[in-house]
Amino acid sequence: MNTSELLDDHDAVGLAGLVRQGAVTPAELLEAVVTRIEERDPTLRAFVSTRFEAARAEAAAELPDGPLRGVPFAVKDLGCDVAGMVTTEGSRLFADAVAERDGVLATRYRRAGLVVVGKTNTPEFGKNASTEPLLHGPSHNPWRTTHSTGGSSGGSAAAVAGGMLPAAHANDGGGSIRIPAACCGLFGLKPSRGRVPDDHGLSALAYPLSMAHAVTRTVRDSAALLDVVAGPLAGDPHAALPQPPAGSFLASLDTAPARLRVGFATTNADGRDAHPAAVRAVERTAALLAELGHHVEEGAPVWDGPATGRALGQVMAAATHVRIEDRLAALGRELRDDDLEPFTRVIHDRTAAMGAQDLVRALQAVVRIGREVAPFFDSHDVWLSPTLGVPVPELGVLDTSNPPSMFARAAELTWFTSVFNVTGLPSASVPAGFDEAGLPVAIQLTGRMGAEAQLLRVAAQLEEAAPWPRQAPWPPPVAG
Template identity: 60%
Template sequence: MDGIDALLDTHDSIGLAALVRDGEVGARELVEAAIARIEERNPALNAVIATRYDAALAEADTVDRSAPLAGVPFLVKDLNCDVAGLPSTRGSRLFADVVATEDCELTRRFKAAGLIILGNTNTPEFGKNASTEPVLHGPTHNPWDLDRSPGGSSGGSAAAVAGGMVTAAHANDGGGSIRIPASECGLVGLKPTRGRTPTWPIPASFAYPVGVGNCVTRTVRDSAAILDAIAGPLPGDPFPAPPAPPTGSFLGAVEQEPGRLRIGFSTVLPNGEPVHPAGITAIERTAAVLSALGHEVGEGMPDWDRRMSALVVTSAMGINGARMVEDRLAELGRPLADDDLEVFSREMHERALQQTGIDLHRAL
C-alpha cells in the first residue's frame, strides 16, 4: 500500500487513470489509498463531511478502464451537485437531514468519465461566504497553515486536494467560489463560461445562472480533462456556451501554443482595498514569469461600477436562495425558525423576500 499511496503525490488524475488503463495499478487500490488518507488527514482539516466508501469500492471494481479518468478517486462539494445516498445539506442546518435520492447530471458525467466519488466536501451555508466555516459542519482548515482558512465556498474541496486526499475534486463558482479557494490553497481553479456545464436537474440552484460547476485540481491538464468530461448543454438550457476550442477538446487546447497574450493584473481589490503584501509578491512573481514567456503583462483595473457586481450576485443568489428556503419550509410545513439559518444567510433571505422578479431579471 505504501507504493500505491505515493502515487497520489507523484501523479495527477490523468497520470493515475493511465496507470489503471495500462493495468499497472487497480482502481480499488487507488480508492483504498485515498480512503486511508481521508481517514488520516481529515480530522485536522475537516474537508470531508460525508463518505460512501462501500459504494466507491464497488464502483472501482467495475469501472470501465477505457474511461478517460478511470479509477481516479474524487470528492464532490456538498452544494448543488447531488450524489445519490449522500447528504445534500448545502452547509445549512435547515437542510441537515436531507439525503439525495438520485445523481444530478454533473454527477452522472463525473461517473461516466470513470471518477470514483468517495464523499462530500464542506461548504459555507449555501456557498454564500468566501471562508468555509458553516455552523452545521464546523470550519475547514487550510493544509498549508491550519490556523488559516482555505477560502470558499469550495473550501472543503480545495483543502482535500491541497491536503493530498485526492488529486481533484468538484467545485462550483458564482462569485469566486472556485477561484478563491484555488488561490488560497495553491491549486488550479477555473470558473467556466456560463452554460458550459449543466446545473440541472437540481431545482432552484441558488445562484443559477451565475453559478457554474467544475473542479479544483493540482494541474492545468487535469482541469482541462475534467471540463472535457462534463461540458455540454442539456435540452432546455437557457444559456448555451460558445463552442469548444478548435482543437475539439480543452485538453487538446492545453498543448497548443497560445501566442502572445495580453494579460492584466491588479494589486487592489475590487472594493479599492489593497492586497496583502504576500499576495502582491505572488502576483509580481507570476507577472514576471508570464512576461519572460513573451506575453504582454501590465497592471490595470477594469472601468466598472464596483457596486454592480455585488448587486448582481446578491440579487441572483438571494432571490434564488429565498425560493430554495421557502420550498424547504413548505416541505417541513412550518415557518423559519431562529436557528435554521446563519446570520448572513438570514439577512440575505429577508432582503430577497422584499425584491421582485424585476430585480432578478435586471441582475441576470
C-alpha cells in the first residue's frame, strides 16, 4: 500500500478507519507524514518545530484506543501546550518558553489517539490576519506561494492544504480559524463560546472571544475533532452548552438538515461590498441552498462595525498585555526593544494606558453587540456571507513593522468574522471556488448559539452538492 497516496485520498476519519481495519499502521502513517513535511515544508514553512522521534515512539507503542487512533496531527504554536516543546506564540519574547506539561487540548487530542508531529506557525500572539512573524518568517500559501495563508492559524492551514497531514489544531479570536481556511481552501469552524475550554484556563477576558478548534479538508473531520475537544472544565466561567441530539457532532452528519431559513448578504456592517468573486460565491451558494430545499432570502444582522472592532481589540489586548507582563516577571527583567514586533509593541503600550473604565466599557460593548445581533436568529437559522471581504492578500501587505498600515488594512480581512467572536455565535468558513487569479474563495455560515451540529450538517450538504479540492496541487503553481 502506498501510504503517501493515502494522505491524498483519505481524511482523518478515513485514515483512522484504515488503522482500525489493520490496513495501515500508525507508524506507517507517521512516516508518510514525516516524508511529506520534509519534502514540502521548506517551501511552505508551515511548521516551526517538530517532534518526529517522540512521535515515532508513540506510534510504535500502544496508542489510546480513541476515535482517531494513529492519525498524525499538528498543533498551532499558540494556545496549545505540548509537554517538552517550546510554545513561542510567534514571539521572540517566548522563543525559549518550554511547556512543562500538556495543556487540556493536547491531553484530549492524545486521548483520541492522535499523534502530535509538531507545531505550526502563527503571527505574534495571533495579532495579524496573515502569518508572517519576525521570529519564524512567513508561511506560504500552497495555492500561490507569493500569497498569505491568512492568520493567525496560517501555519496549520498551510500544512493541511499543502498535503502534509489531514487536519490541524487552530484557534480563532477574530477570524483566525476562518480566515486561514478561506485563504487556503479548507473548512474551518469556530465553535460557540464555551464549547471548547481555554488551554491555559487563566485568560478570563480573552477566552470568551477566542475559541479553539481546527482547520480540516472535510466537514466530517471537523465534526470528529470537535467531539474530541468539546466539553467544559470544572469551574469554567460559562455554562455548558447542550450536546447535539444525535449524541455526537460526527453522528449529526448522518441526518440531512431540516428546511432552514437562510438569510444572505454580500456587504459588511458599514454597507461596503465584498470583492466580486466573494459576492458571486455567496450568490451561487444562496441559489444552491434554495435548490436543496431551504428558504433563502436577502437579509443580515445589524451591528456597529467600528464598535465591534474596538471592543474586540481592547478586551483581547488586555489579556495579551498581562501575558507579556507575566512573562517579563518570570524572566526577572524589563521589556527590551527587540522583544516584540512594532505592531505588538504599539498595542502593548496603548493597553498600558487603558483605564478600568475603558475595559469595562469594552466588556459592556461585547454584551450590547451580542444583543444587537441575536434577534436576527429569531427569524433565521443561518446567515450566509462572504468569509473575506477582500481577495487573498500577497505576503507583505499586512506588515507588522508598519503599525499605521496594519491599523489601516487589518480590519478589511475581519469585516465578516470578528463580530461572531464578540457575540460568541458559531461560524464556519466553507470553500466556494476560486477567483480569477486561481486563489480560493469562501463563504461563511453562522448560526445561533450552540448550533454547531446544524452548521456542520448544512456545510456537509454543500460539500456533497459542490465538492471542493481536498488540497492544493503539488508543486505549487508558479505565479503568473
